[in-house]
Amino acid sequence: MLPRPLFIENPEHDRYVSLVPDGDIEEILSKQRTKTITLLSSVSEESARKAYAPGKWTLKEVIGHMTDSERVMSYRMLAIARNESAPLPAMDQDQYVSAANFNKLSWEQLLAGLDTVRSNTLSLISTIDDTAWVRNGTVMNSTVSVGTIAYGIAGHELHHMKVISDKYL
Numbered sequence: 001m002l003p004r005p006l007f008i009e010n011p012e013h014d015r016y017v018s019l020v021p022d023g024d025i026e027e028i029l030s031k032q033r034t035k036t037i038t039l040l041s042s043v044s045e046e047s048a049r050k051a052y053a054p055g056k057w058t059l060k061e062v063i064g065h066m067t068d069s070e071r072v073m074s075y076r077m078l079a080i081a082r083n084e085s086a087p088l089p090a091m092d093q094d095q096y097v098s099a100a101n102f103n104k105l106s107w108e109q110l111l112a113g114l115d116t117v118r119s120n121t122l123s124l125i126s127t128i129d130d131t132a133w134v135r136n137g138t139v140m141n142s143t144v145s146v147g148t149i150a151y152g153i154a155g156h157e158l159h160h161m162k163v164i165s166d167k168y169l
Contacts, residue, residue: 002026002125002133005147009136013148016155025150026125032157033118039161040111043169048107052167057097059168063110064102065093066160067117070153074121077149080137081128087138125150 001024008014020028040063048059057065072091079088102110133147 009144010142017151019155019158020151045107060102061097067114068096070117073153077146081132081146090140
């Protein structure tokens with residue numbers, strides 16, 4: 001079992017990591033995957049195209065954002081775990097969502113993408129040993145560990161699923 005980070009290097013990361021309960025991160029991520037896909041599978045295509053307020057993302061865009069964010073965070077985990085020394089770039093979430101045209105994709109396609117990305121994240125985490133788990137790298141000019149990123153992935157999903165439950169469903 002890979003341990004919860006004892007020290008969060010950047011307070012910005014703590015906003016997500018602090019949402020994650022104690023436990024085995026692989027188990028937490030796996031259960032999230034099942035719970036999220038099950039809940040969202042009952043949403044209609046029409047409902048998924050709606051935003052809860054003017055200027056806000058549609059549900060399709062939120063799911064696309066969650067998927068892209070996990071892709072980026074998983075890459076960061078991979079790079080740092082494999083001892084990448086170069087600083088890793090930021091991700092402009094609004095630019096990514098705007099460029100992706102998630103509203104043109106089917107709801108089924110977006111959910112399948114989210115599920116596949118989580119499967120890939122879990123596969124990656126299974127290859128990370130204790131030494132790499134605590135390894136630090138630089139993301140957006142800030143130090144971050146592999147473990148913090150993994151817990152950040154879980155916390156990012158928890159954050160967005162709360163928004164989805166409160167404002168979209």
